[in-house]
Amino acid sequence: MRTVLLLLAAAVLHAQPKSVLLEDFTWPELQDAIASGKTTAIYYSGSIEQNGPGMALGKHVFIARYVAQRIADKLGNALVYPTMPFAPTGDPIRKTGHMKFPGTITVSPQAFGLIAHDVAVSAISAGFKNVVLMSDHGGEAQTELKEVAARLNAQWAPKGAHVYYIPDLYFKEKDQAAKYLIERKLTVDEHAGAHDTSQLMYIDKEHRWIRKDKLVKGDGKNGVNGDPTQASPEHGQVFINLKTDDAVAQIRQLIAAGGSSPRRP
Numbered sequence: 001m002r003t004v005l006l007l008l009a010a011a012v013l014h015a016q017p018k019s020v021l022l023e024d025f026t027w028p029e030l031q032d033a034i035a036s037g038k039t040t041a042i043y044y045s046g047s048i049e050q051n052g053p054g055m056a057l058g059k060h061v062f063i064a065r066y067v068a069q070r071i072a073d074k075l076g077n078a079l080v081y082p083t084m085p086f087a088p089t090g091d092p093i094r095k096t097g098h099m100k101f102p103g104t105i106t107v108s109p110q111a112f113g114l115i116a117h118d119v120a121v122s123a124i125s126a127g128f129k130n131v132v133l134m135s136d137h138g139g140e141a142q143t144e145l146k147e148v149a150a151r152l153n154a155q156w157a158p159k160g161a162h163v164y165y166i167p168d169l170y171f172k173e174k175d176q177a178a179k180y181l182i183e184r185k186l187t188v189d190e191h192a193g194a195h196d197t198s199q200l201m202y203i204d205k206e207h208r209w210i211r212k213d214k215l216v217k218g219d220g221k222n223g224v225n226g227d228p229t230q231a232s233p234e235h236g237q238v239f240i241n242l243k244t245d246d247a248v249a250q251i252r253q254l255i256a257a258g259g260s261s262p263r264r265p
Contacts, residue, residue, distance in 0.1 A: 020072035022081050030079075034127040038079050040251070041123035041130070043116060044068040045084035045145070047137035050101035052192040052224035054215035056208070057103045059192075059200050060136040061085045063240075066203045067136075067169075070244040075251060078132075081119060088112055088140040101223050113144035120152055124161045132251050134166040142170060157258075164254045169247040176242050186230045193218065193226015195239060202236030 016033050017024045022041075025033065046061035056062075065083045072078040089106040090097025098104040107115075120131045133149050135141040149165035156163060177195050178188045189195050200209055215231070218224035 020069050020078065020080050022079050025079075030126065033079065037077050039127075039129040040075060040078035040132065040255070041120075041126075041128040042068050042072055042078050042080045043084070043119055043123070043131060043133050044071075044080070045087055045112075045116070045135040045137065045141060047087035047089060047141070048085055048103070048105040049087075049089045049098040049137075050104050050192075050223045051196065052216070052218075052222055052228065054211045054213075054224075054228055055192055055197055055200060056210075058085075059196060059209065060087075062203060062209060063199050064136040067240060067243050067247070070240070071247050071251070074244060074248045078251075079128075081123065084112075084115060084119075086112070087135065087137040088144075089137075098223070109140040109144050112141060113148050116145055116148045117152065120148065120163050124156060124163075129161055130251075130255050131161070131163045132166050132247075132254075133163065134169045134247060136170070138170060142167065162255070162258065164251065166247050166250050166254075168250040169243055172246045173239065173243045176246075177239050180235075180238060187227040189218075189224075189226020189228075191225040192223060193228050194230040194235065195226070197228035197231035198233065198236035199239050199243075200236070201231055202233045202240055 016029050022030065044064045044067070046058070046064035048057050048061065050057065051059045061083055068080040068083065072080050086105050086107045088109045089104050090099030092099050092106055099106055116133055120133065123131045131152075133145040135145055146165045146167070149163045152163035174195075181188050181194060186194055197210065197215065204210055215228040216222060216224065217227045217229065
């Protein structure tokens, strides 16, 4: 009986959180999780940017945090680092890009890349054998992550750790989503239209981030490029599933191959 109690006590002491979010762990729990097979770290960046009058500024952050957990669950051997909320979104002085609108936050491409670099090295230092970098925001964010992954992978691969850039989550899913929308005679958008809005509708269970009465078509001035009035949670579920599955497939492929990150974009 005493032996059973001791074993139960030991199991409780070494129990790990059910969460896949790094911030929910203590350091001994994380150490045990890595030792027991959680050897892949997910770094997924979002952005705080305008999304028209009908959608909250944190769209990319909310989607990134949600999808990252889905990816980790499907991989089974991964944990999620805190979502990076900032990305290069325009010039704050000349007010280019999304910086034309209040609330958008920008960081330089260099700062964005340095943060990704340092977080990835921190993950390797913690004991993760694979670090995957991805972004829900396009443009320079994708380019920087690609370059950071290439540099770090060249440095760390000979030491037994790998850093991979995952473009399929963004580019492949966008291609698939465009085909899906065209097949249904819906508008293919570039920003804050049916594609973006549908994803947020699907994960916005508490109805905090969408202003349905303010969803309007893009007019060249309101920050929308597309038609968010065509959005639906059902479309969003399709896009979220595509994003998750594309990322999981590419991560598994890269880890199995043990090679360098893909060239796109």
